[in-house]
Amino acid sequence: MLIGYARCASSGDDEQVERDQLLKLGVEPGQIHVDHGLSGIDRPRPALAAALGAVSARDMLVVTSLDRLARSVPDLSDITSDLSRRDVLLMFDGVVHDPKDPIGETVFSMLSTTFAQFESGLLRLRLHESVAQRKASGAFKGRKPKLTPEQQAKMFDLYERHESSVPELMKRFSLSQPAVYQYLARERTLRSSPEPPPDH
DSSP: OEEEEEEEOSSSSHHHHHHHHHHHTTOOGGGEEEEEOSOOTTOOOHHHHHHHHHOOTTOEEEOSSGGGTOSSHHHHHHHHHHHHHTTOEEEETTEEEOTTSHHHHHHHHHTTTOOHHHHHHHHHHHHHHHHHHHHHHTOOOOOOOSSOHHHHHHHHHHHHTTSSOHHHHHHHHTOOHHHHHHHHHHHHHHHHSOOOOOOO
């Protein structure tokens, strides 16, 4: 039997993406367990408890990646040790690992001490959740433009009148060369757009 599990962000479409991937890996819809929230060491994980309770010897726990299964290397070690002891197969990154197979046994052993890659994946997931929560609350507006509309217009005029070169604009406005060209293109598009007819 295949049992799917995922830790997902509290908001956004993260859960649906994970469910779709688990379905593609062969997990039945009714066998997918999802916990919400990617940060917090002490956050309860009832779905993980349910998933681990649902698997028995020669069943398979399916996750899309290890950072969706555990929230730290010690946590990963505890989970995989339990699975190995109970002779439960583990699929992650689309590959099945059998604790009774010599290669699978090695993988399970390695998971007790791994991974820098795993930890960096956790950081990405936590950042994703933080941004999603801030967007939902209206606190996250994304990166603000470095130049105001007035400064952008001034830059464009200086360039078009040949009063300043691109290197000079870079220095004057503290921008990189690609950024200067982006602002110039943005202002050119703005000025070439037809003005709306006046209200009557």
